Amino acid sequence: MTGVATLAIRVREHWLSHGLGVSPVPSAELTELKRRRPEGIPEAYEEFLLIAGLPAGDDEQGFRFWLPREVAATRDVLEASGYRSNATESSLIIADYLQESWWYALWLAGPFRGSVSLVLGVENGTDPQPPLGTFNEFLFAYLNDDAILYRGTHSVP
Numbered sequence: 001m002t003g004v005a006t007l008a009i010r011v012r013e014h015w016l017s018h019g020l021g022v023s024p025v026p027s028a029e030l031t032e033l034k035r036r037r038p039e040g041i042p043e044a045y046e047e048f049l050l051i052a053g054l055p056a057g058d059d060e061q062g063f064r065f066w067l068p069r070e071v072a073a074t075r076d077v078l079e080a081s082g083y084r085s086n087a088t089e090s091s092l093i094i095a096d097y098l099q100e101s102w103w104y105a106l107w108l109a110g111p112f113r114g115s116v117s118l119v120l121g122v123e124n125g126t127d128p129q130p131p132l133g134t135f136n137e138f139l140f141a142y143l144n145d146d147a148i149l150y151r152g153t154h155s156v157p
Helices: 004-017 027-036 043-052 074-080 135-143
Strands: 063-065 091-097 102-107 115-119 131-134
Touching (some): 004 135, 027 043, 074 115, 131 135
Antiparallel strands (some): 063 091, 091 102, 102 115, 115 131
16 A cells, blocks of 8 residues: 555645645644544545645535644534434544535544544444545545545445
């Protein structure tokens, strides 16, 4: 699998080639995000933010990567949107699809640390879903508009 630095550069180039304005992530926002998360944030995610920066809005597919000041615990995002949740504080919403129709959660602790899960806002409270893969695999799927992003299961055997 390609390293996060290479993927971050490719994601940034993807955004720029599609006319999105990309800005560096303010170091104060990143510092505050890490301060709010006693379990820390995965190194790959931090490296991605520092290298890629972030666009101000959605891409052409309707994905939006959240600024560090917007990132929130999965449970808080779901409950604020009116969904019951079994989510713990060990995952954060870092991106959304189609104006928060779905979310993408980054696991901060436990056996899934560093993985990303689809969060659908299902009524039975089973969010977040099982991991789609590592953060790097999530970025690779994003760059390739892989179906895994939309259905939560790998498209390869």
